[in-house]
Amino acid sequence: MVQPILLAKNIKKTYQSGAHVAQPVLNDLSLTVENGEFLAIMGPSGSGKSTLLNILSTLMQPTSGSVTINGQDILAMNDKDMAKFRGQDMGFIFQNYNLIESLTVAENIALPLNLQKKAPKLTQERVQVVSELLNIKELRHKYPAELSGGQQQRVGAARALVHEPGLIFGDEPTGALDSENAREMMQYLTKINQEKLISILMVTHDPFSASFASRILFLNDGEIAGELVRGAQSRESFYQQILQQLGNFEE
Amino acid sequence: MLNKIAFKALRQKWRDYSVLLIGTTIAVAIFYMFTNIAMNEELLRSLSTMTQKMIVFVFVLGQILLGVITFVYLNFANSFLVRLRQKDYGLLSMLGATKHQIGSLLLRETLLLGLISSILGVFVGMGITKLSGQALMQSIGIKLSHWSVGTPKVVLVTIGFFLLIFLFNGLYNRWRLMRLDTLTLLQADHVVSAKKVNPKRQLILGLLGIILLGTSYAIMPKVVQWQMIGLTVDLILNVTGTYLFVGQTLGLVTYWIGKSEFGQKGLRNFINGQLRFRLDEYKRILTMIAVLFGLALGAISVGQGYYVSLPKQAVENDALTLATKNPKTDFADLKDVTYQAQLDYVVKDQTVYFNKDSVKKAQVPTLVYQQNGQPDAKPKQTTVDVNHPEDAYTLSTLANYVTGVPFGSDVQLVNQLPAGKQEIIKLVKVKDLQANESVLKKMAANEKAYMSNPDEMIPGAYGNLITLKTIFGGLEFMSIFLGIAFLIMLASTLMFKTLSNVSLDRRRYEILAMIGTTPQQLRLTAFKDVGILFFIPMLIGLMDATMGMQIFKPIMPDPYSGFSLGLMLVLGIYGGYYILTSLIYQRLVLKK
Numbered sequence: 112m113v114q115p116i117l118l119a120k121n122i123k124k125t126y127q128s129g130a131h132v133a134q135p136v137l138n139d140l141s142l143t144v145e146n147g148e149f150l151a152i153m154g155p156s157g158s159g160k161s162t163l164l165n166i167l168s169t170l171m172q173p174t175s176g177s178v179t180i181n182g183q184d185i186l187a188m189n190d191k192d193m194a195k196f197r198g199q200d201m202g203f204i205f206q207n208y209n210l211i212e213s214l215t216v217a218e219n220i221a222l223p224l225n226l227q228k229k230a231p232k233l234t235q236e237r238v239q240v241v242s243e244l245l246n247i248k249e250l251r252h253k254y255p256a257e258l259s260g261g262q263q264q265r266v267g268a269a270r271a272l273v274h275e276p277g278l279i280f281g282d283e284p285t286g287a288l289d290s291e292n293a294r295e296m297m298q299y300l301t302k303i304n305q306e307k308l309i310s311i312l313m314v315t316h317d318p319f320s321a322s323f324a325s326r327i328l329f330l331n332d333g334e335i336a337g338e339l340v341r342g343a344q345s346r347e348s349f350y351q352q353i354l355q356q357l358g359n360f361e362e
Numbered sequence: 363m364l365n366k367i368a369f370k371a372l373r374q375k376w377r378d379y380s381v382l383l384i385g386t387t388i389a390v391a392i393f394y395m396f397t398n399i400a401m402n403e404e405l406l407r408s409l410s411t412m413t414q415k416m417i418v419f420v421f422v423l424g425q426i427l428l429g430v431i432t433f434v435y436l437n438f439a440n441s442f443l444v445r446l447r448q449k450d451y452g453l454l455s456m457l458g459a460t461k462h463q464i465g466s467l468l469l470r471e472t473l474l475l476g477l478i479s480s481i482l483g484v485f486v487g488m489g490i491t492k493l494s495g496q497a498l499m500q501s502i503g504i505k506l507s508h509w510s511v512g513t514p515k516v517v518l519v520t521i522g523f524f525l526l527i528f529l530f531n532g533l534y535n536r537w538r539l540m541r542l543d544t545l546t547l548l549q550a551d552h553v554v555s556a557k558k559v560n561p562k563r564q565l566i567l568g569l570l571g572i573i574l575l576g577t578s579y580a581i582m583p584k585v586v587q588w589q590m591i592g593l594t595v596d597l598i599l600n601v602t603g604t605y606l607f608v609g610q611t612l613g614l615v616t617y618w619i620g621k622s623e624f625g626q627k628g629l630r631n632f633i634n635g636q637l638r639f640r641l642d643e644y645k646r647i648l649t650m651i652a653v654l655f656g657l658a659l660g661a662i663s664v665g666q667g668y669y670v671s672l673p674k675q676a677v678e679n680d681a682l683t684l685a686t687k688n689p690k691t692d693f694a695d696l697k698d699v700t701y702q703a704q705l706d707y708v709v710k711d712q713t714v715y716f717n718k719d720s721v722k723k724a725q726v727p728t729l730v731y732q733q734n735g736q737p738d739a740k741p742k743q744t745t746v747d748v749n750h751p752e753d754a755y756t757l758s759t760l761a762n763y764v765t766g767v768p769f770g771s772d773v774q775l776v777n778q779l780p781a782g783k784q785e786i787i788k789l790v791k792v793k794d795l796q797a798n799e800s801v802l803k804k805m806a807a808n809e810k811a812y813m814s815n816p817d818e819m820i821p822g823a824y825g826n827l828i829t830l831k832t833i834f835g836g837l838e839f840m841s842i843f844l845g846i847a848f849l850i851m852l853a854s855t856l857m858f859k860t861l862s863n864v865s866l867d868r869r870r871y872e873i874l875a876m877i878g879t880t881p882q883q884l885r886l887t888a889f890k891d892v893g894i895l896f897f898i899p900m901l902i903g904l905m906d907a908t909m910g911m912q913i914f915k916p917i918m919p920d921p922y923s924g925f926s927l928g929l930m931l932v933l934g935i936y937g938g939y940y941i942l943t944s945l946i947y948q949r950l951v952l953k954k
């Protein structure tokens with residue numbers, strides 16, 4: 112069997128907040144992201160979705176547990192190696208403001224390649240390719256402030272995949288979008304996932320966005336409370352299944 | 363209640379406020395020092411006997427300039443304060459506080475800050491005045507008799523001035539705040555859009571900037587000929603040129619870098635983008651700082667230049683180094699003695715009699731001024747011609763000295779000294795006046811007992827040096843003082859301008875970190891990011907001062923002689939501010 116791209120074991124996270132002992136936000140949580148998988152994590156507000164994502168994407172340290180990405184134990188790395196690892200093997204798409212507003216669209220997209228000191232020629236080519244893929248070619252010389260929310264989000268996605276990482280993380284990537292833009296964004300992510308074979312790990316509380324994933328984990332009180340696999344069914348019926356599952360949780 | 367909130371706010375964000383407080387305290391302290399001198403008329407008068415009016419004028423001008431800079435500076439400091447509080451105000455507003463309440467809260471906070479920093483600043487100002495006065499006077503080797511740490515009047519003027527500015531700023535802040543709605547307040551980190559530029563227009567203006575700046579440099583050597591008009595025109599050319607250069611020419615540069623392959627390496631494009639984005643907002647302040655940087659460096663260099671030329675002038679104005687009536691004086695302590703002699707003399711009815719033969723034998727060095735009936739001719743270094751003693755400068759100074767009556771004494775060279783009290787005077791000349799200064803100082807001190815008029819200067823180059831130092835030393839002191847004061851003010855201004863924009867930058871650095879920039883790269887980038895803002899005005903200011911020294915060529919022997927010291931001083935202070943700013947910037951911008 113191919114090794115999973117991400118393996119998290121017994122993750123525990125407690126925020127230190129002054130004197131009183133805090134409840135753990137994540138409690139002994141384990142999960143796996145298979146290579147090429149599109150995994151969504153759902154859960155109510157405050158259930159620890161962002162916390163989990165930040166830990167898995169090396170932006171935050173867990174209180175205990177282990178995270179392995181591509182066979183590498185990321186918690187054993189120092190800050191520098193971790194940053195390099197993020198720059199090379201990961202992409203990030205966040206809810207809003209994930210572009211640098213002092214740089215043009217093209218410059219924003221090129222950043223990860225600049226950081227890896229890739230040749231300027233190659234950089235231009237790559238920017239060109241992903242701009243076409245996400246349909247933002249005409250926006251190349253604009254500044255983020257001149258773009259709509261949906262356009263900004265697509266630029267963010269372009270930047271997340273320009274260096275062809277193995278894994279893209281998304282924290283509510285459709286959170287700031289209306290349903291039409293959200294659908295478009297999710298279609299692009301599906302395209303990236305299927306055409307580029309990039310694995311995607313996304314957290315969201317929106318069932319519609321989640322229905323584009325191939326598998327969904329439900330998070331509740333810091334633990335995984337359920338799982339849905341799309342399998343061969345259509346997105347629409349998967350969507351219905353998710354709504355049903357959410358209804359069950361409420362009861 | 364609101365008072366309580368205002369005070370609590372100060373306590374909560376203590377670290378950020380302390381930056382602000384220190385900055386404003388420094389401004390008050392500098393202003394205090396300056397006012398203290400400007401209001402000390404006795405001191406100003408004693409600094410220079412010849413240029414009384416001039417120096418009062420310089421100080422009035424300086425005071426106005428400093429007032430303006432202080433005003434601008436406090437404006438930046440205040441917008442830093444508003445940025446610190448904006449989000450909290452938004453919350454308060456959302457929770458139902460009225461605009462009016464929040465406005466008066468902000469006003470109170472501003473005034474509270476003003477009051478604390480004014481009082482602290484006056485104390486710090488007194489401290490620095492005392493310390494810097496001592497240090498500078500010691501290094502120059504003069505004594506300023508009217509130097510004082512301050513009077514109640516100075517304290518009142520300073521505190522009054524600052525409270526007025528803070529009141530104004532507070533009212534302005536309140537007015538601005540009232541116009542914003544709750545949402546804008548909550549989204550304190552508002553998104554700024556890039557300014558659209560017309561490339562053709564920018565190219566023309568950018569080139570014009572270079573041309574104007576270049577012209578202002580080109581005419582500098584001739585400016586003095588055209589007097590006030592020349593200086594004014596040059597200043598206007600320089601300021602306009604700098605403004606266009608910063609706003610337009612550099613804009614072009616960032617545009618090209620963005621397009622070039624050079625910009626594609628590492629985070630260069632990020633730094634370039636930061637600059638490109640900031641230029642429009644920063645062009646005024648960077649221009650002001652560039653011009654003031656040049657002025658500060660120029661002032662220090664000119665003052666220092668005059669000062670280092672003093673020993674040379676002192677030596678040129680006398681053939682001897684020292685003459686002493688103290689028979690116990692031993693010239694053996696002096697280094698490189700090129701001449702020494704001893705003359706007997708008798709004073710009778712204000713006439714001083716020397717023995718003609720011994721003067722001839724001693725070959726007394728002297729300056730001779732009157733040559734071919736041209737009184738203005740450059741003095742000639744020669745030895746005393748015993749047939750024309752009236753021409754010999756050395757003999758007349760010696761005579762004036764021993765009688766203690768300047769301008770009234772007569773010299774006679776005779777074959778036989780007349781009856782009377784026979785005294786001796788010893789003469790010495792050394793190769794290097796400065797190398798012997800400390801020994802000469804001791805000799806001069808021991809001489810006091812032998813002087814008929816203790817206020818008089820000892821004859822010789824050493825005496826000249828002391829006289830010149832009391833005249834020009836004060837000027838030099840002032841120029842260094844002025845230069846440093848301005849430099850500190852402008853560096854603090856830039857510091858606060860940079861720091862008050864931190865909230866916008868923070869998010870950008872967060873994104874960089876997220877997409878894989880190592881902590882070390884981030885720190886380096888922050889250093890460069892701030893560095894460019896400091897570098898641009900420094901570069902222009904350095905050019906300004908380097909070229910500007912040309913203005914003094916016709917009126918100074920060597921205008922560049924004080925330049926290196928000025929440069930060291932200015933770069934030291936400015937560099938210190940840069941490091942401080944980038945460290946604070948890093949702390950604010952980079953998350954642990």
Ligand SMILES: Nc1ncnc2c1ncn2[C@@H]1O[C@H](COP(=O)(O)OP(=O)(O)OP(=O)(O)O)[C@@H](O)[C@H]1O
Pocket residue numbers: 126127128136154155156157158159160161162163316
């Ligand atoms: N820096 C922090 N310090 C202390 N507690 C925190 C911190 N960040 C999050 N928490 C707490 O951890 C819990 C989970 O937060 P998290 O942001 O992971 O939730 P989430 O599932 O992403 O919620 P949402 O859907 O609202 O974004 C919450 O109870 C929150 O209050």
Ligand SMILES: [Mg+2]
Pocket residue numbers: 160161162
């Ligand atoms: Mg969240």
